[in-house]
Amino acid sequence: MENNIQSVPQNWYLLLSTFMFCIGVIGVLFRRNAIIILMCIELMLNAVNLLLVSYSSYAGNAEGQVFVFFIMVVAAAEVAVGLALLVSIYRNVASTDIDILNRMKW
Amino acid sequence: MVISQIIFYILASFTITCALFVVFSRNPIYSVLWLILCFFSIAGHFVMLNAQFLAVVHVIVYSGAIMVLFLFTVMLLNLNRETEPHKPNLLKFAAVVSGGALFLIIIAAVRSTMPAPYVAPPLSEVGYVKNIGIKLYRDYTLPFEVASILFLSAMIGSVVLAKKERFN
Numbered sequence: 001m002e003n004n005i006q007s008v009p010q011n012w013y014l015l016l017s018t019f020m021f022c023i024g025v026i027g028v029l030f031r032r033n034a035i036i037i038l039m040c041i042e043l044m045l046n047a048v049n050l051l052l053v054s055y056s057s058y059a060g061n062a063e064g065q066v067f068v069f070f071i072m073v074v075a076a077a078e079v080a081v082g083l084a085l086l087v088s089i090y091r092n093v094a095s096t097d098i099d100i101l102n103r104m105k106w
Numbered sequence: 107m108v109i110s111q112i113i114f115y116i117l118a119s120f121t122i123t124c125a126l127f128v129v130f131s132r133n134p135i136y137s138v139l140w141l142i143l144c145f146f147s148i149a150g151h152f153v154m155l156n157a158q159f160l161a162v163v164h165v166i167v168y169s170g171a172i173m174v175l176f177l178f179t180v181m182l183l184n185l186n187r188e189t190e191p192h193k194p195n196l197l198k199f200a201a202v203v204s205g206g207a208l209f210l211i212i213i214a215a216v217r218s219t220m221p222a223p224y225v226a227p228p229l230s231e232v233g234y235v236k237n238i239g240i241k242l243y244r245d246y247t248l249p250f251e252v253a254s255i256l257f258l259s260a261m262i263g264s265v266v267l268a269k270k271e272r273f274n
Contacts, residue, residue, distance in 0.1 A: 008114050012114060013155075016118050016121065016122070018209060019209065020125055022209040022212070023205070024125075025205045025208055026129060027128065029205065030129055030130075031193075032193055033190060035179060035180060035185070036129075036137055038176075039128060039138065039141050040129065043125055043128065050152075053152055053157050057155045057156050057233055058230070062237050065157055065238055065241075066238065066242055069238070069242070072167050072168070073256065073257070074256070076171065077257055078260075079172050079175060079176070080175065081264050081267065084267040087183070096185065
């Protein structure tokens with residue numbers, strides 16, 4: 001089997017990750033549940049990760065993949081803290097609806 | 107049409123379908139499960155891009171750790187289809203239109219920078235564990251150690267935040 005990089009143009013990865021990023025943006029605007037919004041943010045992070053890995057392996061440079069590794073680290077920490085915040089909010093308000101959590105809006 | 111292009115098409119359509127189901131499914135549990143499938147297909151893309159180390163780390167960290175955390179939280183808060191809040195239809199329509207407009211703008215901006223003829227690059231082996239490890243421990247030792255401090259603070263922070271408050 002021939003190598004993937006020889007036969008798949010990089011534009012396809014560019015299109016795919018752009019589309020995934022836009023699905024994440026749509027999800028953030030579309031839903032009211034804060035957990036789903038956090039998941040859509042993960043989706044956007046993964047679109048960026050995919051694009052970084054594709055650039056890194058098409059250019060033959062390892063730095064992009066190291067960067068993706070650090071993005072994963074930060075995403076894991078972010079999810080842990082965000083979910084802890086959501087649990088403590090749920091304990092006080094008994095909801096994860098972002099339309100109820102508007103006390104800091106104005 | 108060679109075989110890796112066919113694999114790319116299958117993986118990409120799977121990824122996009124799963125991502126759409128994450129956004130549009132009504133039950134939060136189903137959203138989490140679709141997101142797990144989406145992350146597995148992204149790991150497949152990483153394998154296709156010759157980034158084996160990142161594929162394995164992606165499966166372990168995202169599908170293993172992060173999504174289990176999401177699933178536990180959704181089940182702990184007892185979110186289901188009945189309690190799920192929804193926006194009015196006009197706002198949903200506006201969200202889809204603005205996301206599509208963002209997609210069009212990015213594609214239009216990217217199109218002008220694309221090189222016209224496709225030149226196949228040489229076979230890269232940068233994604234193997236050996237090369238990534240050399241890069242990580244030789245050039246990026248300090249950020250690697252700082253990441254552990256970040257994890258420690260995130261761990262302490264989440265324990266403090268999720269602890270039950272006592273008013274006395």
